[in-house]
Amino acid sequence: MIEVHDLSKRYGDQTAVDHLTFTVRPGLVTGFLGPNGAGKSTTMRLILGLDRPNSGTATIGGVAYHALREPLRKVGALLEARAVHTGRSAYNHLLCLAQSQGLPRGRVSEVLALVGLTEVARKRAGGFSLGMGQRLGIAAALLGDPQVLILDEPVNGLDPEGVLWIRNLMKALAASGKTIFVSSHLMSEMAQTADHLVVIGRGRLIADESVEAVIARSSGQSVLVRTPQPAQLAKELERANGPDTTPVTVTTAADGALMVQGMTAPEIGEKASAARVVLHELTPQRASLEEAFMELTRESVEYHAAQDLTAAPGPATTGSPSPSPTVQDAPPSAGSEAAE
Ligand code: ADP
Numbered sequence: 001m002i003e004v005h006d007l008s009k010r011y012g013d014q015t016a017v018d019h020l021t022f023t024v025r026p027g028l029v030t031g032f033l034g035p036n037g038a039g040k041s042t043t044m045r046l047i048l049g050l051d052r053p054n055s056g057t058a059t060i061g062g063v064a065y066h067a068l069r070e071p072l073r074k075v076g077a078l079l080e081a082r083a084v085h086t087g088r089s090a091y092n093h094l095l096c097l098a099q100s101q102g103l104p105r106g107r108v109s110e111v112l113a114l115v116g117l118t119e120v121a122r123k124r125a126g127g128f129s130l131g132m133g134q135r136l137g138i139a140a141a142l143l144g145d146p147q148v149l150i151l152d153e154p155v156n157g158l159d160p161e162g163v164l165w166i167r168n169l170m171k172a173l174a175a176s177g178k179t180i181f182v183s184s185h186l187m188s189e190m191a192q193t194a195d196h197l198v199v200i201g202r203g204r205l206i207a208d209e210s211v212e213a214v215i216a217r218s219s220g221q222s223v224l225v226r227t228p229q230p231a232q233l234a235k236e237l238e239r240a241n242g243p244d245t246t247p248v249t250v251t252t253a254a255d256g257a258l259m260v261q262g263m264t265a266p267e268i269g270e271k272a273s274a275a276r277v278v279l280h281e282l283t284p285q286r287a288s289l290e291e292a293f294m295e296l297t298r299e300s301v302e303y304h305a306a307q308d309l310t311a312a313p314g315p316a317t318t319g320s321p322s323p324s325p326t327v328q329d330a331p332p333s334a335g336s337e338a339a340e
Pocket of ligand 1: 036039043
């Protein structure tokens with residue numbers, strides 16, 4: 001279990017993490033979602049004790065990272081691809097890590113097999129492709145068979161096979177009772193992997209709930225209605241509009257069906273019944289996950305877009321990947337600074 005309480009981190013006058021509170025539970029894949037620059041990496045670094053918060057706490061199993069005994073046995077992390085001694089073989093890289101933490105040598109072969117690198121274990125890690133490097137990073141994270149796994153954008157730059165592999169691994173580890181906390185700026189990726197979402201924007205918590213709940217909360221939901229009396233129904237539904245109510249909008253599709261926004265299917269059914277309008281179909285349309293995410297994070301994305309416009313050109317001073325003002329669902333190989 002990871003517990004983050006009132007966590008804040010500022011860099012100069014920039015607030016990267018702003019009073020964040022959330023809990024990451026065992027047995028689930030928890031997606032940590034937000035546009036680029038939202039503060040995900042910073043939060044993960046704070047959890048891992050790699051940076052000091054300005055306020056608040058982050059604990060793993062109730063203990064701050066720096067106070068953990070044998071940390072590799074408690075938490076594994078993948079923060080950056082290719083943080084590997086390039087001259088060493090994959091086997092030796094893992095062996096050094098294992099020995100530094102008092103882990104048995106036999107564990108090295110086990111994790112190499114688990115991530116599918118047995119055949120290239122004696123090859124120089126520096127010559128690995130990005131996908132193999134990610135596998136090696138995950139092998140390192142798994143060395144101590146930790147209860148908690150923290151992965152920062154693990155699918156960035158991977159080919160579809162690699163993406164699928166990481167997804168399935170995370171699900172299997174969660175099913176075995178581990179705590180999996182994985183960040184992404186892509187809702188579609190999280191939708192296929194995560195059970196639960198912690199969504200942030202501008203360092204602040206936007207949502208902490210199941211994927212389903214995020215969709216349900218999206219006001220972009222609409223209901224498809226078919227009726228032989230479309231004009232009459234549209235009039236009835238729009239009559240419900242008032243200054244203090246959610247605005248109801250009715251649009252007519254090319255095939256004559258009505259799309260209603262701002263009302264649930266039961267509400268529409270009752271209005272139709274009261275007005276003696278016959279309904280042939282009444283189908284709630286699920287807002288796409290991407291729409292739900294865009295809506296949740298719109299404000300924070302606009303903030304960054306505005307910031308980027310005013311930012312002076314010049315060398316980056318943060319050393320972090322350049323924040324992008326857009327949230328886009330590009331294929332992993334096209335959307336990442338890690339792509340080669
Ligand atoms: P994300 O992982 O969601 O893309 P980050 O945590 O990397 O976001 O960054 C959050 C914000 O904090 C960004 O505006 C970023 O530029 C800033 N930031 C991150 N690390 C540093 C740093 N070491 N120094 C200054 N600013 C930083």
